[in-house]
Amino acid sequence: MTRPGTRHGPTMHDVAAAAGVSQATVSLVLNDAGGGRFSEDTRQRVHEAARHLGYRTNAHAKVLRDGVAGMIGFVGDHVATAPFAGKIIEGAQARAWEAGMLLLTVNTGGDQRLEEASLEAMLSHKVAGVVYASMYHQVVDVPDVLGEVPAVVLNARDRSGTFPSIAPSEELGGYTATRRLIDAGHRRIGFINIGDVEEGLPAVVGRLEGYRRALAEAGVDYDDDLHRPGDGHEDGGYRNTLALMTGPKPPTALFCGNDRTAWGAYQALASLGLSVPDDVSVVGFDNQESLAPYLRPGLTTLKLPFVDMGRRAVELILAGNATPGHTELFECPLIERHSVAHLQHLPTQRTGTA
Structure with a gap:
């Protein structure tokens, strides 16, 4: 018919x-x-x-009548292809849908020309606002063109201080992870970071600050020999764990700056004949769902609140009253599994050999 x-x-x-x-x-x-x-x-x-x-x-008629389309733009670098950062899109899309709007998403892959073209297209279609997102927490230079619409920087911070930003509380996360190990009786806690502090990445700097604050609060002196810069990869976790555990005073616990580092730590400990958590307790960071629950034992870790952060970014655009330059930090909750044991329950620790 x-x-x-x-x-x-x-x-x-x-x-x-x-x-x-x-x-x-x-x-x-x-x-x-x-x-x-x-x-x-x-x-x-x-x-x-x-x-x-x-x-x-008629969407065009709606634009003529209201001045905006029923869409919110979302531009990310590698967000849609990251193994866990895609949760940001899930949260943003859900909140937009609740408001009767669609999320117009472009994953640029870090291509600046594609980013510029996608932003121009979104603005020409009169989107109600734009979420400018990053795969990992960093300081970014936001395109000036976003000053034409309500815009929020997500999982990053605007270097110019012009746009509102939403990011995880890295310092609190580092503190929470270290505090969990201290509460289990550990005092020699190794920390394998995900980069060099000199690079200035917020996650690297913040997680180290949280680690140091928790130690100081517990009356434990910071020992630079227990801190390794790391690289955020499995191989870096493996190599740095070997170095820590074969030293003169190996730690009884490890705080790993992300779950991939913890995965490498598990393998290094196994190669030394040490088990988790019977010999060494381990805490990670990220709660990478394709990894953390499937390590044996399951990894106790901090969860990056990507869904909530994505929702909040859209809420700020819908409300239209975000404070320029303000960064809203989200707490990273601790996800308990089975990689931490109380120190008094541990057997006499065996020292591995290189």
Whole structure:
């Protein structure tokens, strides 16, 4: 059966005829602009007729009327392809959908030309705002063009201090991870970071600050020999764990700056004949769902609150009242599994050999 209307689909006139109302009534009902002037029966007839005919509202007309489209732009570097950062999109998309809007997502892969083109396209389509997201927590240079619309920097910080930002609380996360090991009786706690502090990455600097604060609070002196810069990869976790555990005073616990580092630590400990947590307790960071639950034993780790952060970014755009330059930090909750044991329950630690 051929639907009424032209080859471009049914028109508002077709919906009005099917529902037995005027075209003006259809327009007001479908655009939620009629207030309480129509009965529920009228509203239902209009919506049912539109669904039956396959009528779609004119997005271009909405832009002309309201000045914005029913879309929010989302531009990320490698967010959509990262093994766990994609949760940010999940949260942002869910919140946009709750507000009756779509999330227009572009993953640039770090290509600046693609980023520029996608932002221009989004602005030309009159998006209600743009979420500018990063795969990992870093300081970024936000394109000036985003000053034309409400914009929020997500999982990063705006270097210029112009745009509001949302990021994980790295310092609190490092503190929480170290505090968990201290509460289990450990005092010699090794820390394998995910980079060199000199590089200035917020995750690297913040997690080290949290580690040091927890030690100081417990009356434990910071020992530089127990801190390794690391590289955030499995191999770095393996090599640095070997170095720590074969030293003159090996630690009884390890705080690893991310879960991939912890994975390498597990392998290094096994190669030395040491087990987790019977000989050495381990805490990670990220709660990478494809990894942390499947290590044996399951890894106790900190969860990056990506879903909540994504939702909050869209909320700030919808509210339109975010404070320029303000960074909102999200707590990283501790996810308990089975990689931490109380020190008094440990057997006499065996020292591995290189």
